[in-house]
Amino acid sequence: MSANSGRSVSYFNNQLKLNGFNVWEIESDSNATRIYSRKDFYKICLTTGSSIIHYADRSFEQEGSVLFFGNPHVPYSWETLSTTYVGYTCLFSEGFLGQSERSESLQQSPLFKIGGTPILKISEAQRLFLNGIFQKMIEEQQTDYQYKDDLIRNYINLIIHEALKLQPSEQMDRHNNALSRIAAVFMELLERQFPIETVERPLKLTRAQDYAKALSIHVNYLNKAVKETTGKSTTTHITERIAREAKALLQHTNWNVAEIAYSLGFDYPTYFNNFFKKLTGSNPSAFRESVV
Structure with missing residues (x-):
């Protein structure tokens, strides 16, 4: 990586963290724009090309233009298949959009919530309209206009409202059993909390209620899904995973x-x-001494 590339990575990350927002054109993107903490940002992508998008336990193979909504609490990944792939990406934190009066209801919409419709197939006319909105965000991002954040939030809300009017894609592969799907997403989200890399960023989701809130479902529904699918309670999964991490931290x-x-x-x-002694029969200090 060149010195300029290093500066661009640092500049991107600093600006994203400072402003809680960034938008860019994919075809002019560099690796710098892909280095960010996905756990902290919602994502909207307008793309044209061939790819496979894995969202929670579902997969969507797309050809043409789609609009994608990424929730930081739901695991997803992207496989680009075509050599030509263009479009736009917008990242924003919950805090950035949270300054909008309508943000809470929108973030609970089918576009972002678990079990919703995060991927929409769009027509050429819709693509051109949305292209214009993304281009306006990119232009506004570069200005010194005093209220540009408010204007950008309005553009984001406009994209969300336009998406809510679209028919959901029928090409999602879904689990026949809704409980299995919820349980699978919970297990993925649980694993994504680890490893703990620094004391300054402690574990945030420690209870079944925390995971239910992150997944926008009732805790009783989550508990039912996990218990019936895995044979263990939600709390047992969380407890056992924290215990494994505790052992790793004590040892390494x-x-x-x-x-x-x-x-x-x-x-x-x-x-x-x-907690540790109840699960292992040993206190943390004694366990550390035994494995050193």
Whole structure:
């Protein structure tokens, strides 16, 4: 990577973190624009080309133009198949759009919520209209206009409203069993919380209620789906995964027990000690000594 590339990566990330928003044209994109924390940003893509999009436990093979809505709480990945692939990408944080009065209801819309319709097939006329909105966001992003954030939020809301009027794509591969789908997404989201890489970014989702809220479903529905599909409760899955991470941190880091406790979402080290001993039969310090 050249020095200029390094600066572009740093500039992109700094601006994204500072502003909570960034938009760019895919065909003029560089690797710099792909380095960001997906857990922090919603994503809207307008693309034309051939690709396979994996969203939660569903896959969508698309040819032509589509509009994609990425939720930071739902795992997704993208496989580009064609050599020519063009369009636009917009990233925004919950805080950025949250300043809008209508943002809460929109973020609970079928476009972003689990089990909704995150991918829409669009016509050429719709593509041209949406192209214009993305181009206006790119132009506005470069200005010094005092209220440009408000204007960009309006553009994002306009895209969302236009998408809500479109017919959902029928090409999604879905699980026949809705409970299996919910359980699969929960398991993926659980695994995405790990590994814990720094004490400054502790585990945020520690209870079944946290995961239900992140997935925009009722906790009772989540518990039913996970229990019937896996044979274990939601809480058991979370507890066992935290315990595995605790063992890894005790064995492979030099963090003290209090730091590990806080990084795993415990308010007090004594809570962590009791949790660990109940599951393993040993307190954290004794376990660390036994594996060193």
